[in-house]
Amino acid sequence: MSFASDARAPADSLFRRNLRAFAANRLAFGSAIVVLIFVVMAVFAPWIAPHDPAATDLFRRLQPPAWMEGGDWAFPLGCDALGRDILSRIIYGARISIFIGVAVILVATVVGILAGLAAGYLRGWVDIVISRIVDILLGFPYLIFAIGLMAMMGPGLANIILVMAYKEWVIPCRVVRGETLAVRELEYVEAARAVGASDRHIMLREILPNILSPVLVVATIRMADVIILEAALSFLGLGVQPPTASWGAMVADGRAFILESWWVSTFPGVAILLLVLAINVASQGLRDAFDPRFSE
Amino acid sequence: MTGALLQVEGLSKTYVGRMSLVGRLLGRRPTAVRAVSDVSLDIERGEILGLIGESGCGKSTLGRAILRLHEPSAGRVTFDGTDVTALSPAAMTAMRRRMQIIFQDPYASLNPRRTVADIVGLPLQLHGLASGRAAQRETVAEMLEKVGLKAGQIDRYPHQFSGGQRQRIGIARALISRPDFVVCDEPVSALDVSIQAQIIQLLQDLKREFALTYLFISHDISVIGYLADRVAVMYLGEIVEQGPVEAVLSRPRHPYTQSLLSAVPKVEATARTDRVRLTGDLPSPLNPPSGCKFHTRCPLAIDICRRSAPHRETVGQGHDAACHRLHEGLSITDGGSAA
Numbered sequence: 001m002s003f004a005s006d007a008r009a010p011a012d013s014l015f016r017r018n019l020r021a022f023a024a025n026r027l028a029f030g031s032a033i034v035v036l037i038f039v040v041m042a043v044f045a046p047w048i049a050p051h052d053p054a055a056t057d058l059f060r061r062l063q064p065p066a067w068m069e070g071g072d073w074a075f076p077l078g079c080d081a082l083g084r085d086i087l088s089r090i091i092y093g094a095r096i097s098i099f100i101g102v103a104v105i106l107v108a109t110v111v112g113i114l115a116g117l118a119a120g121y122l123r124g125w126v127d128i129v130i131s132r133i134v135d136i137l138l139g140f141p142y143l144i145f146a147i148g149l150m151a152m153m154g155p156g157l158a159n160i161i162l163v164m165a166y167k168e169w170v171i172p173c174r175v176v177r178g179e180t181l182a183v184r185e186l187e188y189v190e191a192a193r194a195v196g197a198s199d200r201h202i203m204l205r206e207i208l209p210n211i212l213s214p215v216l217v218v219a220t221i222r223m224a225d226v227i228i229l230e231a232a233l234s235f236l237g238l239g240v241q242p243p244t245a246s247w248g249a250m251v252a253d254g255r256a257f258i259l260e261s262w263w264v265s266t267f268p269g270v271a272i273l274l275l276v277l278a279i280n281v282a283s284q285g286l287r288d289a290f291d292p293r294f295s296e
Numbered sequence: 297m298t299g300a301l302l303q304v305e306g307l308s309k310t311y312v313g314r315m316s317l318v319g320r321l322l323g324r325r326p327t328a329v330r331a332v333s334d335v336s337l338d339i340e341r342g343e344i345l346g347l348i349g350e351s352g353c354g355k356s357t358l359g360r361a362i363l364r365l366h367e368p369s370a371g372r373v374t375f376d377g378t379d380v381t382a383l384s385p386a387a388m389t390a391m392r393r394r395m396q397i398i399f400q401d402p403y404a405s406l407n408p409r410r411t412v413a414d415i416v417g418l419p420l421q422l423h424g425l426a427s428g429r430a431a432q433r434e435t436v437a438e439m440l441e442k443v444g445l446k447a448g449q450i451d452r453y454p455h456q457f458s459g460g461q462r463q464r465i466g467i468a469r470a471l472i473s474r475p476d477f478v479v480c481d482e483p484v485s486a487l488d489v490s491i492q493a494q495i496i497q498l499l500q501d502l503k504r505e506f507a508l509t510y511l512f513i514s515h516d517i518s519v520i521g522y523l524a525d526r527v528a529v530m531y532l533g534e535i536v537e538q539g540p541v542e543a544v545l546s547r548p549r550h551p552y553t554q555s556l557l558s559a560v561p562k563v564e565a566t567a568r569t570d571r572v573r574l575t576g577d578l579p580s581p582l583n584p585p586s587g588c589k590f591h592t593r594c595p596l597a598i599d600i601c602r603r604s605a606p607h608r609e610t611v612g613q614g615h616d617a618a619c620h621r622l623h624e625g626l627s628i629t630d631g632g633s634a635a
Contacts, residue, residue, distance in 0.1 A: 187404035194365055195419040195469065196392035209409035 018213075021289040028285020034278035042094040049088035050074065054243045057083035062261040078263045080253060086263065089245040090271050096157075096234075096246045097275065101227045103161045105219050108168035113215065115169065116176025117203045121184050131177070134170040142167060143232060150238040160239055164226055175218050179211035213290040220283035224276045231272050247272050300338035301509050302362070302477055307335045307371030309354075309361045329581045331357040333533040334371070339477070344503070344510040346524030346541065348517060348556065350578055354533040355513045356400075359479040362511070363395055364388060375477065393423045396470040398499075400482040402462035406454040412465055413450045416440065419473040435472065442505075443468045444498060460491035464498070471502060480512045484519065496523060517560050521545050526614070529553045532581060532589045535608070539615030549617040551596050554627055588620065596621055 023029050041048060060083035066073045077086040119130040137145075149163045183189065184207060192206045233239040234248030242249065247268040254265030313327035331354045339345045349355050360366040362373050364380065373380040375395060383391060399405035406415055416436045419425070426432035437447035443464040454462055463483060470478055480499065484492040496519065503510060514520050520527055521541060528538040529552065537550040548554045555574050574593045579585050585592045591601040600620050608618040 187399050187401055188407040190360075190365055191397075191399060191405050191466070191469070192407075192418065194363060194392065194397045195473065196389040196422045197418065198389075198422075201422075205410075206407055210407070 018289045022285055025285040025288065028282050028288075031278040031281035031285070034274065035282055038094050038275050038278070039098060041091050042098045045091050045095055049085075049091040050076075051085035051088040053084060053089045053092040053245045055084060059083065062257060062264065064261070065263050077267045078261075080250070080264045081257065081261075086250075086267050089250060090247070090268055092245040093247040093250060093268060093271065094275070096240050096244065097227050097230060097272075100157070100160060100164070100230045101223045104164040104168055104226045104230075105223050107161065107165040108222075109172045109215065109219050111165070111169040112172025112174075113176050113208065116173040117180055117207065119173070120177040120180025121203050121207065122199065127177075130173070134173055137167050137170045140167070142229065146229060146233060147236065147238060150233060155238055155241050157240060160230060160233060164229060168222065168226060171222055172215055172218055175214055176211060179214060180207055183207050183210050217283065217287040217290055220279065220286055224279040224283070227279070228272065228276055299340055301341040301376055302339040302511075303372075303374040304335060304337050304362060305372045305374070307358070307361055307373065308333050308369045309357050309366055310369040327582060330533055330584065331581060332361055332368075335530075335533075335535050336371075337528055337535060337538060339509055339511060340525075341476075341509055342507060343525040344512050344523055346520035346527040347511060347513045347530060348515060348520050348527060349530035351515060352578055352581075353530045354581075355515075355530055356481050357533075358530070359397065359481050359511060359513050363392075363397055363479060365397070390423070393419065393425075393473040394475050395477050395479075396473065396475040397479040397481060398463075398466055398470045398483045401486050402459050402466055403454075403486075405466050406462055408454055411451050411453055412436070412440070412445075415454070415465060416468045416472055419469065423473055425473060436468075439468045439472045440465075442502070443471075444494075459487055460495060463487060463491075463495055467495075467498065467502070471506060471508075474506065475508070477509045477511070480510050482513055482515070485514065485516065492519075499523075517545070517556060529556065532579065532584060534589060534618070536590065536619070537615075537617040538608075539612065539617075543612055543615045547612075549611050549615070549622055550590075550619050551594050551621075551627075552590050553617075588618075 022032075057079070060072075060075065060079045062081055063075060063079040063083070064071045065078040066076045068078075071078065075085050075087070077090070080086055080089070115130050119127040145167055146163050149166065150159065153159045153163065180203075189202055189206055192202050197206070230239060231246075231248030231251070234246040235252045237249070237252065239248055240246040250268035251265045251272075254261070254263075254268075258265055308330065309332040311329045311331060313329075315324070315326045319326075335358055337345070347355050347358065357366060361368045362380075364373075368381055371381070375391070378391070380388070380391060380395075413433055413436055416439060417426070417432045420432050420435055426435050433450065437450055440447055440450060445461060445464050445468070449457075454465065457465065463486075467483075483499065484495050487495060499510070500523065502508065512520065512524055524541045526539065527541045527544045528535050529544070529550065530536070531552050537544060537548065537553045544553060545557065548557055576593050579589070579592055585602075587603050588594070588597070588601040588606050591597040594601065598621065604620075606618045606620045606622075608616045609622055610616045611622060
């Protein structure tokens with residue numbers, strides 16, 4: 001902090017230093033690249049996917065992967081029960097998983113930051129109300145909670161995001177509240193009050209920039225869980241509705257043929273595993289670089 | 297005193313501990329810490345009132361209570377004819393332009409994520425003192441030069457400055473809204489000795505230039521002796537002696553002031569080593585002593601000191617002290633046997 005005396009030091013050198021520390025962690029950096037590949041896949045799905053993910057071809061029903069007998073390199077990972085190309089469906093499925101993951105985390109983080117700042121800075125009854133709501137929501141098992149709400153609200157993309165964000169915000173909220181409690185006692189917060197700054201200014205301009213690192217780290221860690229939950233909901237038929245390709249629903253579709261046509265369920269399952277694992281490893285690297293307090 | 301810019305009357309600040317549910321059900325009383333108790337003092341326009349005392353005696357709390365950074369529990373603060381303690385939040389915000397504070401810790405008091413332009417410019421922005429962003433930057437740059445920094449350093453972050461420079465930023469922030477009254481809360485005690493003198497000189501120069509009035513909080517008697525016009529001595533939340541700086545420092549009347557002064561190291565060949573060491577620590581404000589709060593450590597304490605609290609009595613021109621044995625002319629350096 002204080003020993004950086006170089007007069008030409010870049011403006012936000014702390015951020016850059018953290019970024020360099022992250023890049024030096026090869027496993028985490030590699031995982032970040034894997035995540036990036038999935039993101040590129042999702043964004044450019046129409047150009048990358050070899051086939052239309054919804055195009056059925058009953059002649060290719062349960063066609064095995066290319067390297068097996070009866071396979072065809074035009075359909076590298078084989079076809080499902082309706083003869084749709086599994087690779088194309090995985091590529092399109094990445095869109096759903098990543099879009100829902102990002103949307104849920106974005107909504108949850110914004111709500112969580114605002115609620116956490118209010119609870120931690122204003123204290124009093126605001127804190128009591130918000131903290132009790134958080135405690136109650138934390139008491140519900142996540143999946144049961146989501147299944148119940150989805151059954152009430154009905155399936156659909158917007159509803160999935162809403163249902164997950166409904167509970168997910170408590171996690172950034174608790175992180176932000178705890179950090180705010182610590183930062184609000186610092187002298188620069190008192191200094192801002194001394195010159196007449198409003199609560200809003202203090203929360204958003206003085207405190208928030210100083211607690212963003214742990215929030216960023218938590219957001220990436222939670223992203224993996226949200227993607228798994230979305231897959232679970234889709235697996236149960238409560239998620240995105242067919243014919244839209246979703247990894248969880250693809251795994252569910254293959255259940256009936258798991259013994260003779262294992263590839264129908266396995267490849268989307270591997271996609272979930274890869275993306276979630278990569279996000280987890282990358283976020284742990286982020287945590288070590290940006291928020292060393294929490295690393296074991 | 298009619299010419300006083302700031303009048304503090306019976307100011308108290310009590311911190312009440314949080315009660316557990318069990319404690320509340322059992323009807324227990326919450327623990328209360330009386331950090332400042334019944335303090336009265338006046339600060340004349342244009343003077344420097346030094347406030348000295350041990351760490352933990354409530355000096356900083358008093359300074360913050362005057363500015364309502366910590367809301368006073370009782371008492372009144374009148375600033376330039378306005379009862380500050382009765383102001384609405386909005387009126388208090390406006391009043392903050394005229395009453396400022398310089399903090400002790402130049403590291404903790406500057407937000408590491410904001411540039412000097414943001415930090416020093418904030419008061420201008422909040423009180424609408426600059427028309428537009430360019431005008432604000434210009435005013436900030438002028439202020440930076442007044443406190444001995446360069447205008448070109450305006451876009452830097454606090455970590456790019458040394459401790460002394462950071463304190464200058466804190467001073468610029470406090471003075472940019474052209475306040476009348478500034479609480480200096482140990483502004484030099486976190487700095488190197490070589491830097492201390494520069495900052496004290498700067499504070500003196502700025503006082504002259506902006507016609508300021510200071511409440512200068514310090515535990516360093518030599519700084520107070522050099523800078524202050526009057527001095528108030530604080531012990532366990534109370535003012536025990538107050539008066540013109542020469543009178544208090546040359547003829548201290550309260551045994552606590554005497555012990556503080558005898559603790560100042562002297563560099564004189566003839567210096568006698570009649571230093572009086574106080575035994576024991578500052579008593580816990582959670583459980584303050586009965587009677588005169590100083591009696592547990594006072595070498596002159598007699599029976600009455602344990603039973604009743606002394607009142608402040610005038611002992612000279614503008615000089616008062618609170619001690620039962622004031623008029624016996626005792627000094628702790630010769631009166632140790634009297635205890």
